[in-house]
Amino acid sequence: WSLAICMAAMEVGAVTLLLLQAAWFRVAEGDCTPRQLHLSLSLPADEALWVSWLTPDNCTSEVEVSAGDPGVVVGTFTAAEPAHRYTHTNAYYGAYTSDFVHQVEVTGLGPGQSYSYTAGGRLRGAEGALREASAVHSFTVPRAAGLREEMRVAVIGDLGQTGFSRETMEDVNRTLEDGQGAPEFLMLVGDLSYADGNDTRWDTWGNMMEPWLSHLPLVAFPGNHEIDFDSATAETFINYRERFRMPESRPAITKPGTIIESSTYDFNFTYEYGSSYFSFDVGQAHFLCLNAYVNADEDSRQYRWVEEDLAAVDRSATPWILAFVHGPFYNSNTEHQNEVATLSMKAALEPLLFRHGVAGVWAGHVHAYERTHPIYQDARNSSGPVYVTIGDAGNREGLYDTWLNDPAADWYAYRNGSHYGRGDLFLVNSTYLRWEWWPHGHGAAEDVAWVKNPYTAAASTDSSSSSSSSSSTGATAIVALIISSIVVATIVYLFIQRQRRQSDLAGNTSLLHKYARRSAQSTSPNQSSHSRLFASEDDLGIWDVDTGKTTELSHHSGISRPLSPAAPGHSRV
Numbered sequence: 001w002s003l004a005i006c007m008a009a010m011e012v013g014a015v016t017l018l019l020l021q022a023a024w025f026r027v028a029e030g031d032c033t034p035r036q037l038h039l040s041l042s043l044p045a046d047e048a049l050w051v052s053w054l055t056p057d058n059c060t061s062e063v064e065v066s067a068g069d070p071g072v073v074v075g076t077f078t079a080a081e082p083a084h085r086y087t088h089t090n091a092y093y094g095a096y097t098s099d100f101v102h103q104v105e106v107t108g109l110g111p112g113q114s115y116s117y118t119a120g121g122r123l124r125g126a127e128g129a130l131r132e133a134s135a136v137h138s139f140t141v142p143r144a145a146g147l148r149e150e151m152r153v154a155v156i157g158d159l160g161q162t163g164f165s166r167e168t169m170e171d172v173n174r175t176l177e178d179g180q181g182a183p184e185f186l187m188l189v190g191d192l193s194y195a196d197g198n199d200t201r202w203d204t205w206g207n208m209m210e211p212w213l214s215h216l217p218l219v220a221f222p223g224n225h226e227i228d229f230d231s232a233t234a235e236t237f238i239n240y241r242e243r244f245r246m247p248e249s250r251p252a253i254t255k256p257g258t259i260i261e262s263s264t265y266d267f268n269f270t271y272e273y274g275s276s277y278f279s280f281d282v283g284q285a286h287f288l289c290l291n292a293y294v295n296a297d298e299d300s301r302q303y304r305w306v307e308e309d310l311a312a313v314d315r316s317a318t319p320w321i322l323a324f325v326h327g328p329f330y331n332s333n334t335e336h337q338n339e340v341a342t343l344s345m346k347a348a349l350e351p352l353l354f355r356h357g358v359a360g361v362w363a364g365h366v367h368a369y370e371r372t373h374p375i376y377q378d379a380r381n382s383s384g385p386v387y388v389t390i391g392d393a394g395n396r397e398g399l400y401d402t403w404l405n406d407p408a409a410d411w412y413a414y415r416n417g418s419h420y421g422r423g424d425l426f427l428v429n430s431t432y433l434r435w436e437w438w439p440h441g442h443g444a445a446e447d448v449a450w451v452k453n454p455y456t457a458a459a460s461t462d463s464s465s466s467s468s469s470s471s472s473t474g475a476t477a478i479v480a481l482i483i484s485s486i487v488v489a490t491i492v493y494l495f496i497q498r499q500r501r502q503s504d505l506a507g508n509t510s511l512l513h514k515y516a517r518r519s520a521q522s523t524s525p526n527q528s529s530h531s532r533l534f535a536s537e538d539d540l541g542i543w544d545v546d547t548g549k550t551t552e553l554s555h556h557s558g559i560s561r562p563l564s565p566a567a568p569g570h571s572r573v
């Protein structure tokens with residue numbers, strides 16, 4: 001028994017040693033477990049998306065995608081560039097160095113199809129290192145561009161990372177199964193984490209968002225809280241542009257910037273293209289995302305890009321154009337008035353958006369909710385866009401519930417600064433969209449608006465005018481032809497009748513002479529012989545001068561019938 005006990009102890013010791021060795025080697029391999037996992041759209045948005053995450057150590061970047069039930073691997077995708085770290089310095093918080101950022105583009109997906117995936121990798125330079133992967137997640141690719149079906153987009157702004165922020169995201173998550181159709185993606189109109197120089201808050205925000213953004217693709221663009229001015233290098237938007245990839249049409253161009261006056265948001269920053277401003281198509285809409293804190297004057301890169309982008313939209317495929325920007329062009333709240341960045345962008349881009357029939361412009365920045373009537377250049381205009389401010393998702397700065405009371409400003413339709421909330425955008429068909437604002441704690445939408453597409457309305461009017469003009473022209477031609485035919489027929493008829501009457505007159509004159517001779521032969525001495533012949537275009541007869549009576553002579557039948565006394569127009573013979 002003692003020998004058996006010794007042998008058992010040795011086995012336990014050996015197993016323990018192996019476990020300890022495995023644990024030691026595991027630590028030596030490093031940590032490749034994905035953190036802050038999120039999805040975002042790429043181009044084309046109905047076939048490709050980005051999978052992004054961070055790891056503490058330098059690992060490979062791999063995404064394994066499966067389809068079907070049970071899942072069959074349809075592809076393993078790797079990053080085009082190795083994972084990277086970046087450094088940002090804030091004058092107050094000091095220098096921050098990020099974990100390794102991984103960004104893998106998954107392509108060749110089926111529009112509207114659902115997939116499952118894992119993200120992970122192996123420690124670089126370690127022989128035989130095991131792949132560490134995330135849990136299995138799933139996603140659905142946005143529907144095909146040009147598909148004319150009702151679709152839904154979730155819209156929020158100025159999120160932050162408070163309890164209210166989490167409540168907003170839980171509400172968004174519930175829309176995936178509320179029976180109205182899951183959102184194609186989440187549109188976040190700027191001001192994501194509210195890190196404000198404390199860059200570790202980008203990490204806490206990424207961890208907070210992983211449960212939702214690991215399956216619902218994100219579309220985001222910079223707000224003022226993404227500027228992150230680097231006190232050492234004067235670089236801008238560093239955390240945003242290093243962590244997030246959007247549907248990029250061109251590589252980003254950046255260079256150090258200048259803060260002219262922070263209180264009025266007067267900046268001179270360069271962050272062109274890339275994930276700064278971009279566009280994409282999903283379903284029946286073209287989505288245009290702008291950067292309010294980069295120059296948009298008419299001689300700027302951003303303006304020229306927007307001009308080219310809008311001119312290239314195929315309205316037969318995507319009849320809707322919807323724009324998104326952080327700073328609201330129209331704002332009746334007392335906060336964020338008269339800011340240089342927003343005013344200059346509005347002056348340059350509002351005419352361009354109006355000219356191309358943009359239906360709506362969504363913004364954040366103001367921590368409240370507001371919706372306007374269709375408007376253009378500060379006056380209500382049925383052909384103008386509807387402007388929506390939805391900066392109420394839950395950030396730590398709180399809500400703004402003080403409003404201007406300008407009686408001349410009749411352009412706002414609804415405003416509320418007392419609730420955090422979110423929005424739902426339903427593209428119903430090519431002519432109408434439905435917008436809903438859902439405040440926290442309410443079981444129904446507080447504001448619902450139906451927006452008519454100014455482009456299809458104008459096209460319908462043009463078509464109706466053209467059709468009406470064509471119909472009018474056609475009708476006029478037909479009437480003219482009928483009148484001409486009647487005139488010609490009348491002339492021919494009258495000519496024939498005249499010829500016949502002249503012939504009849506000659507015959508009737510002979511008949512009258514015969515009648516007169518016969519009458520003279522049979523007339524008694526007491527009978528008046530003062531009779532006269534008369535003829536007109538319509539009648540032929542005898543007029544008795546003594547009695548004033550007339551008698552028509554019909555050469556067709558030879559029967560006479562009494563006539564009324566000879567009237568003017570009759571030529572008496």
